[in-house]
Each structure stands twice: as structure tokens, then as C-alpha cells.
Amino acid sequence: MRIAETSDLWWKNSVIYCLDVETFFDDDGDGTGDFAGLTQRVDYLAALGVTCIWLMPFYPSPDRDDGYDVTDFFTVDPRLGTMGDLVEFIRAAKDRGMRVIADFVVNHTSIQHPWFKEARKSTDNPYRDYYVWRKDTPPDTSSEVVFPGEQTSLWTKDEATGEWYLHMFAEHQPDLNVTHPAVRNEIAKAMGLWLELGLDGFRLDAVPFFLETRGQPKDEAANLDPHDYLTALRSFVSRRNGSAVLLGEVNLPYKEQLEYFGGPDGNELNMQFDFMSMQHLYLSLARQDARPLAETLKSRPALHPDNQWAMFVRNHDELTLDKLSDAERQEVFAAFGPEKSMQIYGRGLRRRLPPMLGGDADRIRMVYSLLFCLPGTPVLFYGEEIGMGEDLKQKSRAAVRTPMQWNNGKNGGFSTAKASDLVVPLVRGEYGPENVSAAAAKRDPDSLWNFMAILMQRYRESPELGWGHFAMIDQPEPAVFAHTCSSDGATMVLLHNLGEDPVKVAGRAGPEDAGPRAYKGAVLLDVLDGDNVPLEPDGAFTVELGRYGYKWFRVHHQGDRLAP
Numbered sequence: 001m002r003i004a005e006t007s008d009l010w011w012k013n014s015v016i017y018c019l020d021v022e023t024f025f026d027d028d029g030d031g032t033g034d035f036a037g038l039t040q041r042v043d044y045l046a047a048l049g050v051t052c053i054w055l056m057p058f059y060p061s062p063d064r065d066d067g068y069d070v071t072d073f074f075t076v077d078p079r080l081g082t083m084g085d086l087v088e089f090i091r092a093a094k095d096r097g098m099r100v101i102a103d104f105v106v107n108h109t110s111i112q113h114p115w116f117k118e119a120r121k122s123t124d125n126p127y128r129d130y131y132v133w134r135k136d137t138p139p140d141t142s143s144e145v146v147f148p149g150e151q152t153s154l155w156t157k158d159e160a161t162g163e164w165y166l167h168m169f170a171e172h173q174p175d176l177n178v179t180h181p182a183v184r185n186e187i188a189k190a191m192g193l194w195l196e197l198g199l200d201g202f203r204l205d206a207v208p209f210f211l212e213t214r215g216q217p218k219d220e221a222a223n224l225d226p227h228d229y230l231t232a233l234r235s236f237v238s239r240r241n242g243s244a245v246l247l248g249e250v251n252l253p254y255k256e257q258l259e260y261f262g263g264p265d266g267n268e269l270n271m272q273f274d275f276m277s278m279q280h281l282y283l284s285l286a287r288q289d290a291r292p293l294a295e296t297l298k299s300r301p302a303l304h305p306d307n308q309w310a311m312f313v314r315n316h317d318e319l320t321l322d323k324l325s326d327a328e329r330q331e332v333f334a335a336f337g338p339e340k341s342m343q344i345y346g347r348g349l350r351r352r353l354p355p356m357l358g359g360d361a362d363r364i365r366m367v368y369s370l371l372f373c374l375p376g377t378p379v380l381f382y383g384e385e386i387g388m389g390e391d392l393k394q395k396s397r398a399a400v401r402t403p404m405q406w407n408n409g410k411n412g413g414f415s416t417a418k419a420s421d422l423v424v425p426l427v428r429g430e431y432g433p434e435n436v437s438a439a440a441a442k443r444d445p446d447s448l449w450n451f452m453a454i455l456m457q458r459y460r461e462s463p464e465l466g467w468g469h470f471a472m473i474d475q476p477e478p479a480v481f482a483h484t485c486s487s488d489g490a491t492m493v494l495l496h497n498l499g500e501d502p503v504k505v506a507g508r509a510g511p512e513d514a515g516p517r518a519y520k521g522a523v524l525l526d527v528l529d530g531d532n533v534p535l536e537p538d539g540a541f542t543v544e545l546g547r548y549g550y551k552w553f554r555v556h557h558q559g560d561r562l563a564p
Contacts, residue, residue, distance in 0.1 A: 002488075006463050010051075010099065011201075011245045011271055011377060012308045013466030015456050017050040018316060019382040020066065021058050021080050022423050023403045026415035032423040033403070033414070035076070035085035039092050044438065046096035048385055048449070049456025053093055054203055054247075055102040056316060058086070062112055062172075066316075066401060068103070068205060069110035069173050073190035083197070090198040099200040101245060106187055107210035108173040116174055120160045129180045132166035132215045148345050150396070168209045178210055178229060188236050195237065201245035202237070207260060207269070208250060227259065230268040247271040247310060251320060258301045266304025274300075274309040274376060279323050281313065285357075285367070286335035288499040290481035292328075294472050297375070308466070309376035313367055316381055318348035318397050341392050350399040354387045355431060365451055366496055366548040369528075372455045373494040373552060375470035375485060385452045386441045389431025394424070402426060405433040412437060458527050458552065464492045473507040480505055480545070493524055493553040497545040509539040509555050524553035532556075 006013050025037030035058075045053060057067030060077045067077070076086050090100050109116055118127035138155040145151035146169055155164040156171040166175045176183050191202065204210075211226035237244045248269040250260045254276055262268035280296040300309075321329045329347070336342075336356040337349040344350045357363045364387065372378050382404055390399040403426050406413030412426050412433030419425070426433060441449035459465055468487035475482050479499030485492045495505050509519060517537045524533040524541060530551065535541050543551060 009306055013463050014052045014377050015050050016052045016054050016379040017045060018054040020056040023401060029416040031415050031417035031421035032079050035081035035089045039089045042092045042096055049453050050098055052099045057103045062110055064172055068105055070105055071110045071113045074193055087197055101201040101203055102199055103205055104202040105205045107206045108175045111172045111174060120158050123161050130177060130183050131174050132177050133163045134215055135163050138164055166215045192240055195240045203247045205249055207248040234268055245270045249273055251275040254301050261303060261307045266307045271308045271310050274311055276323055278312055279321050282332050283324060283328050284498055286332045289478045290498050291478060310379050311371055311374050311376035312379040313371050314353055314381045314384060318344045318350055320348040322347040350397060352388055352390045352400055355389045362548040366550050369550040370496045372459045373465050377466060385449050386438050387436055387448045389427055391427045405437045407437045407439040408434045462492060464490050477503045482507055491555040495543055495545060495551040497549045500547050502546050505543045505545055509535055514539055521558040523556050525556045527552040527554055
């Protein structure tokens with residue numbers, strides 16, 4: 001397909017990079033990262049090949065939940081800078097060809113938000129209906145809590161008024177009542193503000209939870225279909241910025257996720273994270289067997305052409321394994337997080353990929369190669385490109401939210417402040433900045449950083465990966481994940497060995513009914529600069545893969561014009 005066709009739906013073949021401003025780079029030396037510091041590192045991200053920067057929450061917050069407990073949707077947390085600093089960052093990013101999206105929390109606010117402070121003054125306060133309350137004692141909801149061990153109920157009694165408020169997450173994060181027109185209006189105004197300042201969309205946190213109407217007045221809930229509200233948000237954002245994207249966190253089975261895309265109309269979320277494939281990827285890695293991942297991807301529902309999956313191997317939360325069976329989850333725990341300190345909530349891991357894979361460079365690169373050629377848009381979490389590790393001494397999900405490691409100097413180059421003043425301690429030991437840093441990685445031609453930069457470049461040069469039709473190539477070797485991505489007559493052949501032992505891969509570059517001489521004179525061009533492979537006239541090929549080996553090929557017919 002032609003590259004020009006990809007620009008309108010830019011999110012379908014973007015490279016998204018998630019970062020937290022407070023842990024990325026500290027410009028003023030107070031120990032907390034800031035927008036001025038992030039602006040200083042824009043060229044680093046551009047050089048890597050990032051095309052879209054995803055900002056975790058930067059709004060004012062008591063920071064009890066890494067910024068997701070918001071006290072003001074309309075400005076920047078003073079610790080991170082000013083509105084002017086944000087605008088300067090957005091301008092610098094766009095000057096380098098990168099778009100910017102940001103987390104937006106529709107589900108709840110902080111308990112310290114002025115709306116909630118007003119709401120708890122009396123039961124007839126105008127802001128009372130901004131939240132969800134009940135007068136009677138709630139039933140036992142301990143089995144429904146999102147964070148087992150940290151929550152015991154979805155309801156907490158407010159002593160000031162004697163009523164209970166709903167919080168699907170922590171008790172310091174009361175749920176907003178999205179059935180209330182005033183709340184929806186405030187949400188729209190806040191989104192409109194950030195779009196006017198240059199954002200290209202939002203990552204919507206915990207989408208199923210903010211569409212939950214439990215405990216809300218029946219007459220109001222009856223007049224609001226949750227998915228109608230999501231459709232309205234999409235329409236509003238599109239009116240304000242026609243190329244803006246809504247990327248949703250919806251950790252549900254595929255059939256239910258399809259509803260959040262808007263079904264066949266595709267008019268709700270533009271993108272959703274593919275939690276199902278991520279979890280089965282780890283099961284495949286644990287077993288060194290590609291079949292769990294392959295079967296999961298084959299079960300995906302068809303999407304509207306404008307919609308897209310977001311693919312990832314790590315994010316800023318726990319690495320959840322909740323969609324695996326108990327036995328499957330234990331397999332992944334045994335392989336990648338056998339100690340209790342590595343696990344969280346009984347359902348996930350709080351580790352980064354390199355330590356989970358024992359620092360095996362071949363295996364790590366194979367996983368990222370696979371990420372970039374699975375059908376969807378790759379999303380990276382800051383530090384993945386240099387192979388950062390986790391700090392299990394930190395509580396809960398904070399284990400993977402440590403400061404970015406820029407060099408092997410003081411505080412890893414993150415800040416000039418005293419170590420005791422850092423917003424979060426640095427990782428120490430094998431994966432600390434003395435061994436893992438951006439400066440060292442950029443200067444090493446064989447580093448993970450340079451490998452990732454090549455993957456990003458090749459991915460951007462291969463629109464079939466983001467736009468094309470995905471099909472598995474059946475393999476007798478269980479460890480081999482082989483597939484094609486095809487679009488407008490162009491086909492890529494992608495091969496990955498998830499196993500320790502070298503394998504020989506045999507397959508066809510296209511359908512069996514293509515004709516006995518459909519590929520006469522054609523070859524597989526190695527996109528990652530290896531040796532080309534001749535095709536048989538019927539499209540058959542044989543390729544050898546080493547331990548954790550990987551190959552990206554483009555089918556090249558006689559007469560095709562080669563890109564430089």
C-alpha cells in the first residue's frame with residue numbers, strides 16, 4: 001500500500017511511547033521530573049523513532065495513585081511546571097514530527113478534589129450529584145474489589161454526611177456520576193481545553209468502570225446508555241480535532257471489547273489495548289510454544305477499518321494475567337515471577353521484561369521483534385528501549401515506575417538533587433544506571449536501543465504491519481510463530497522462534513490456491529538486512545531460525561520497484 005494512505009488514520013501505524021513526566025527528566029533539580037526536562041529529551045525520542053508520546057496524568061494530584069487521583073482537570077501539577085511549559089513541550093514534539101496524547105481519568109477524582117469537598121458538606125449540596133451515594137448499608141463487595149489486599153469494599157462511609165460513596169478503585173478515589181449532565185459537561189470542557197492546547201487525543205483509563213451505572217439514580221441511569229456516552233465523547237473529540245484518537249483501557253474478552261469499539265460502526269473508541277494477546281504471549285513464552293498466542297490472535301473479531309489494536313509487552317500497571325486460567329497463570333508465575341514479591345493481586349507480575357527473561361539478549365530481541373510485527377500498533381513503556389529493570393523494594397505497581405536512567409552519573413542523570421529528594425528511588429544493582437543507561441546504549445551499535453530504533457524504522461516503512469490482513473502460516477514446530485500481513489497486493493512474511501533450539505521453518509508466502517507459478521522468480525527480501533530467500537514458483541520457502549531467532553521478509557516479485 002502507499003505510505004500516503006496511512007496519514008489520516010495515523011494511529012494505525014504509529015509507535016507510541018508512554019512516559020510519566022515526574023520520572024523522566026528533572027530540569028530544575030528538585031528531584032521530580034518536569035515538562036522543561038521532558039522538552040530537553042524530545043530529540044532523544046525522535047531519534048529513537050517514536051511518533052506519538054503518551055503522557056501519564058500530569059494534572060494536580062496528591063499523588064497517592066501516581067497522578068490518577070486528580071484534583072483539577074484543567075491545569076498542570078505545579079510540581080511538573082506550568083501550562084506554558086506543557087505548551088512548549090507539545091510544540092517541540094510536533095516540530096520533531098511527534099504527536100502527543102495524554103491520560104484522562106473519567107472514572108473518578110481524588111477525595112481532595114473541590115467537587116468532592118463540596119459534595120460531602122451536605123446531602124443537598126449542588127455537587128452531591130457529581131458522585132454516587134447510598135443511604136443504606138451496602139452489601140459485601142469484597143469479592144469485586146479491583147485491588148485485593150488494598151481494598152475490602154467498593155463503598156466507604158463518609159462520616160460527615162453518614163452516607164456511603166462508591167469507589168471502584170481506592171477509597172481516596174470516589175467515582176464520578178457520569179449520568180449527571182453537569183459531570184459530562186465538565187469532562188467535555190476539560191478535554192476541549194487540552195485539545196485546544198495541542199493534544200492529539202487521550203488514553204482513557206478504566207473505560208468499563210466509568211461506564212458503570214451501579215448505585216446511580218435509576219431515573220438518570222435509565223436515560224443514559226453507557227455506550228451512547230462513549231459515542232458522544234468520540235463525536236465531541238472528533239469535532240474539536242478531526243484526527244484525534246481515543247485509546248481505551250478495556251481489559252475484557254474480545255467479544256466484549258468489540259462493544260467498546262462501537263461494534264460494526266466503529267464509532268466509540270478508536271483503539272484498545274489487546275490484553276488477551278499480551279497475556280497469551282507470556283504463556284507462549286513460558287511454554288516456548290507459539291500456539292496459545294496464535295490461537296488467541298485467530299479468535300480476534302473483525303474490526304471496523306478505522307479501528308486498531310494497541311499491542312504491548314509491558315505497561316505502567318501490573319502485568320495482569322487475569323484472563324488466563326489458574327493453571328496457566330501459575331505456569332507464567334513459575335517461569336517469570338516465582339517469588340511472591342514479584343507477584344501482585346494474585347493475578348499479575350510487577351516486573352519488567354529483561355529481568356523476567358534472565359537478561360537473555362537473544363530472547364529479549366525476539367520478543368520485541370514479535371511486538372512490532374503483530375497486527376496492531378506497538379506501545380512501549382519508557383525505559384524498555386534500553387532494557388531497564390524493576391525495583392521490587394517499591395510498593396505495588398511502583399516497582400516498574402522508577403526514574404529513567406540517562407547515564408551512569410549521579411542519580412542516573414535523572415536529577416541533580418540529593419538521592420533522598422528523588423520522587424522515586426533509582427533501581428540499583430544489575431539493572432541500575434551503572435550497567436543500563438541511555439547514554440551507553442546509544443553509543444553501542446549492538447545495543448538494544450539501536451536494535452529497537454531499527455525495528456521502529458522498518459515498522460514505519462512497512463505499512464502492511466499496521467494496516468494489513470493478518471494470517472497464520474501453519475507450522476509443525478510448536479515453537480514457531482509464523483504469519484503474514486498483506487495489503488493491496490503487498491505481503492510481508494514474519495517468522496519467530498519462541499524456543500531455545502534452532503528450527504527449520506517451511507511454509508508458503510501466500511494462499512495455496514494462488515497458482516503453481518504465481519511466485520516464479522519471486523524472493524523474500526530480508527527487511528532486517530539479512531540474506532534474501534528465493535521462493536519456489538508456488539510460493540513455498542524454507543528458512544532456518546536460530547535460538548530465539550526472527551526474520552522479517554517482504555515478498556518481492558519480478559518487476560517490483562525496490563525502495564532505497
